[in-house]
Amino acid sequence: MGKDKLVIEKPLYDRLPIAKPMVxxxxxxxxxxxxxxxxxxxxxxxxxxCEIYCPVNVIRVEPETGVEIDYDYCKGCGICADVCPVNAxxxxxx
Amino acid sequence: xxxxxxLTGNYAVAYAAKxxxxxxxxxxxxxxxxxxxxxxxxxxxxxxxxxxxxxxxxEHSALAATFGAAVAGARVLTATSSHGLMYxxxxxxxxxxxxxxxxxxxxxxxxxxxxxxxxSHDDFYGQRDTGWILSFxxxxxxxxxxxxxxxxxxxxxxxxxxxxxxLDAFILSHTSMPVELPDEKQVAEWxxxxxxxxxxxxxxxxxxxxxxxxxxxxxxxxxxxxAMEESYNVIKxxxxxxxxxxxxxxxxxxxxINCSDAKYLAVAxxxxxxxxxxxVNMLREEGYSIGVLRVRFYRPFPHRDxxxxxxxxxxxxxxxxxxxxxxxxxxxxxxVAGLYQYTTKxxxxxxxxxxxxxxxxxxxxxxxxxxxxxxxxxxxxxxPRITWYHRR
Numbered sequence: 001m002g003k004d005k006l007v008i009e010k011p012l013y014d015r016l017p018i019a020k021p022m023v024x025x026x027x028x029x030x031x032x033x034x035x036x037x038x039x040x041x042x043x044x045x046x047x048x049x050c051e052i053y054c055p056v057n058v059i060r061v062e063p064e065t066g067v068e069i070d071y072d073y074c075k076g077c078g079i080c081a082d083v084c085p086v087n088a089x090x091x092x093x094x
Numbered sequence: 095x096x097x098x099x100x101l102t103g104n105y106a107v108a109y110a111a112k113x114x115x116x117x118x119x120x121x122x123x124x125x126x127x128x129x130x131x132x133x134x135x136x137x138x139x140x141x142x143x144x145x146x147x148x149x150x151x152x153e154h155s156a157l158a159a160t161f162g163a164a165v166a167g168a169r170v171l172t173a174t175s176s177h178g179l180m181y182x183x184x185x186x187x188x189x190x191x192x193x194x195x196x197x198x199x200x201x202x203x204x205x206x207x208x209x210x211x212x213x214s215h216d217d218f219y220g221q222r223d224t225g226w227i228l229s230f231x232x233x234x235x236x237x238x239x240x241x242x243x244x245x246x247x248x249x250x251x252x253x254x255x256x257x258x259x260x261l262d263a264f265i266l267s268h269t270s271m272p273v274e275l276p277d278e279k280q281v282a283e284w285x286x287x288x289x290x291x292x293x294x295x296x297x298x299x300x301x302x303x304x305x306x307x308x309x310x311x312x313x314x315x316x317x318x319x320x321a322m323e324e325s326y327n328v329i330k331x332x333x334x335x336x337x338x339x340x341x342x343x344x345x346x347x348x349x350x351i352n353c354s355d356a357k358y359l360a361v362a363x364x365x366x367x368x369x370x371x372x373x374v375n376m377l378r379e380e381g382y383s384i385g386v387l388r389v390r391f392y393r394p395f396p397h398r399d400x401x402x403x404x405x406x407x408x409x410x411x412x413x414x415x416x417x418x419x420x421x422x423x424x425x426x427x428x429x430v431a432g433l434y435q436y437t438t439k440x441x442x443x444x445x446x447x448x449x450x451x452x453x454x455x456x457x458x459x460x461x462x463x464x465x466x467x468x469x470x471x472x473x474x475x476x477x478p479r480i481t482w483y484h485r486r
Contacts, residue, residue, distance in 0.1 A: 011254045017314055019300070
């Protein structure tokens with residue numbers, strides 16, 4: 001892997017089915033939350049599962065500091081807590 | 095001169111993957127898988143090939159994993175056959191419409207029921223409208239060369255479409271012939287680094303396949319069509335470059351033998367074109383003015399090249415190893431429609447369906463069929479438009 005550097009070059013015909021996620025028309029959807037994911041970063045193994053599984057893309061896992069959640073937009077679905085293999089995320093009532 | 099090895103068609107694909115320095119191979123390891131991935135696993139295990147093999151639970155997952163790895167920036171290959179390809183079908187569309195370079199080797203095999211492991215082109219034609227570039231090899235050397243070329247074509251910014259390389263089951267897949275391997279460093283230099291239009295690797299938020307309005311969707315599909323049209327030139331260019339560097343090129347999208355002065359053309363695709371070439375040689379010796387037009391790339395369809403040779407001929411006989419039920423052979427349909435782009439006065443074009451289910455068609459049989467076709471026209475008769483040739 002990583003034998004050569006990847007080259008990203010725009011296609012000649014470039015209308016592609018890709019999109020950059022933006023803030024939705026509903027605004028700060030964090031207000032919808034009933035339960036809040038609370039992270040214990042000392043347990044986190046940086047496996048990135050929560051980041052991958054978050055359906056609204058509000059989780060970042062930083063190798064140094066651990067899980068960061070944007071609570072302005074987290075709706076509190078609890079998927080991150082479900083997929084966390086070391087129970088580093090716990091859902092707590094707002 | 096590169097190293098020469100005695101290789102089956104399957105092993106030729108594996109060595110091409112090694113030479114193209116593929117990063118990831120995701121494949122279903124059980125039947126209808128072939129020895130392609132078995133050999134790749136061996137090459138990885140022995141340290142000859144630096145790649146990761148992902149064994150998955152189905153062909154649908156095989157192409158999904160291949161697609162995922164490709165989206166993330168890896169040079170990828172997967173391989174399958176017959177029903178495995180049917181199961182992959184959904185992801186063929188995902189890959190082409192997302193405009194992600196991928197190479198897939200297909201060992202063409204008859205579909206069930208009637209459990210049959212011999213070659214028909216049914217599985218191949220099932221992918222006709224997926225937006226993949228579709229190629230078909232004549233022999234094991236071409237399997238290796240086309241697979242390497244496929245990466246170059248697929249990763250060209252003018253194209254960015256997945257490429258399927260087909261080889262006939264058993265006739266090529268399990269039969270050996272000496273195959274010359276180009277120099278690995280030279281191939282790496284020519285292919286260059288992995289190139290694609292965008293990457294999803296976590297550094298930038300990017301989503302594939304969001305809800306898209308009809309107008310936007312149509313424009314994306316139009317761009318896919320344009321990229322496919324553009325690939326016509328890229329395929330020719332790549333084949334020419336390959337020829338200059340490695341000493342073998344195949345005429346681009348078609349190979350036409352004995353065609354320049356021919357009054358008749360016999361059209362075919364795949365390994366049995368070799369038998370047809372033998373038949374045409376026999377006919378030439380007897381003074382018949384005939385050439386063989388072998389389709390090497392079926393999508394994009396090489397209608398320009400066919401017209402170039404078919405202009406002014408008296409008749410074309412198209413051999414199909416599959417049939418579109420209720421219509422005609424697929425190669426025939428495209429040949430007729432393709433020529434109609436250039437003229438409203440078509441020559442006589444007949445279709446022979448044969449070799450379905452892996453029935454062997456010999457050079458002698460091609461000789462008889464092709465000779466009868468010419469004799470009929472020369473005698474002022476019109477040969478039937480479609481016949482099913484079955485000798486039992």
